[in-house]
Amino acid sequence: MFTIGCMLIALNGTLPPIVFTPDEQRRILQHSPVPAPPDDPTNDWDHNAHAARFGQSLFFDAGFSSNGQISCASCHGPMIAFTDGVPLSEGLTIGSRHSPSLLNVSHQRWFFWDGRADTLWSQALHPIESSDEFGSSHNAYVLRLTQTPSYREAYERLFGPLPKMEDRERFPLEAKAGTPAWNAMSSQDQHAVNEAIANCGKAIAAYETQLQSTGSAFDVFAEGLREEDPQKLAALTHSAQRGLKLFVGDAGCRQCHSGPLFTDFEFHNIGIPTGHGGPPRDSGRHGGIAHVQTSPFSAHGPFSDESSGRRARRTRSTIQSPEHWGAFKTPSLRNLTRTAPYMHQGQFSSIEDVLEYYNTLEDMVVQDHHQEAVLLPLDLDESQLEDLAAFLRALESPLPDAALLSVPTSPLLDDSAPLHVAPSPPAEPSEP
């Protein structure tokens, strides 16, 4: 079944060239290039430039938090690939997980380490009422929009009139989902606030959809493989090429870190020792599935722009099983050079520490026989570990356009700006 093509030789200086077999080449090319951001059918505004500009303003605005000091950017700092550089993020208090990078985030299939959000827009609603993060309420958030003229205008141009939030009896500020104050609101008022907050999430998601980072040294090398261009092949050092060979071969990394984003977008328990010792207390994907299937803001909920489509069906048909306990989403490996520390609790501070773990599986937490069984100690020597690290470092790519990395001058984009920004990918049967 396999056609044995001619072996391609990667020339690099005067050292003996590194040879990739046809199977290795095929596997390597599965990792590049990064495609255009996919369409999210549950968000009609995901590629709308005006929505993205409004969303960018919301992203950088600390005025929405209860102490006026925390914005999305506090924990997703643009200059460090939209992460925060600490093991556990700190908003109003220190949370229980590490802040993931938002570069290329719109390609994901699930959001958060446990995938408890199934769309990018619904993810953005979580920090608002979370007591670790903004510690605010959806009512307070929407009220602030109505009281800030530029926000009000930006919102209403896109989505129509905001609810009459000034009436505090109907919209008490302390009303958060699940509280008596929220339950006392009429269902129409609850719906109006939910709709407005979902629209804000859709605008933030439109901004995040623009945070693409592609074109690493590895991508140049992959182009070189495709085009048989020795100059492009030289984009990776010899050491990184040997690391790549390990990555797609004996080290087995591509089993989970697959595709152009180096993630399968799914969940595994790789047994990382927990910060507190002992078996994992964090339910991981197990709890995430329960949440996403019942959230009013999920793809199949009333605020989705395609509540009966495939995306919605897939959330409903997701299977929860014991092996999901303590499983976390496979992170992308692009831009690791900017995103230390690593893992869901920031357990490892360097790429070397991560590789040391995979090499020895020292202190691995094995729960029971329900756990997925994929990893074995790699037993690589020092120089092989250096090669693997060199390859991972070659996955760094430029940050998005500078205009996307700070507070915009206004949430309103000038009228002449084109409506659509990011190109939609060609219609394909496949989607994340």
Add this chain to the structure above:
Amino acid sequence: MSMRILIAILFIALSAGCAPAVHVQPGQHVLKSNDTDFIVHWSTRPTPIPVNDFFEVDVLLLDHHGSPLTEAQLHVDAAMPQHRHGMNHRAHMESLGEGRWRAEDMLFHMPGAWVLYFDVTQNDVVRRAQVDVEVD
């Protein structure tokens, strides 16, 4: 998704001793149930099965005389026995009539050795046909 992924499909092409009553499309695979009592014709879209991308399975169920199995329910499922896990989604099954079915939302999220299961329920009895599939 420019470069389509090669897979090696290991299957037992069983030309059952009887002529099937229904024309079989080229590219289809044929399989006998574990109890040899029914026959499964199946093909996937896209072919070969991609790593970590959704695909569909078209199925035709025949009894051992080669006539369509009409009074039966089909569920298509899959697992990676070496890793001790299955798929993360339940397939969406659509009955197309005359023993024909389509399984949608199939997703092999990891490369490696999978087993594809065709579970047929008739009169409260479930019977299975299965085939090894290598995805890379």
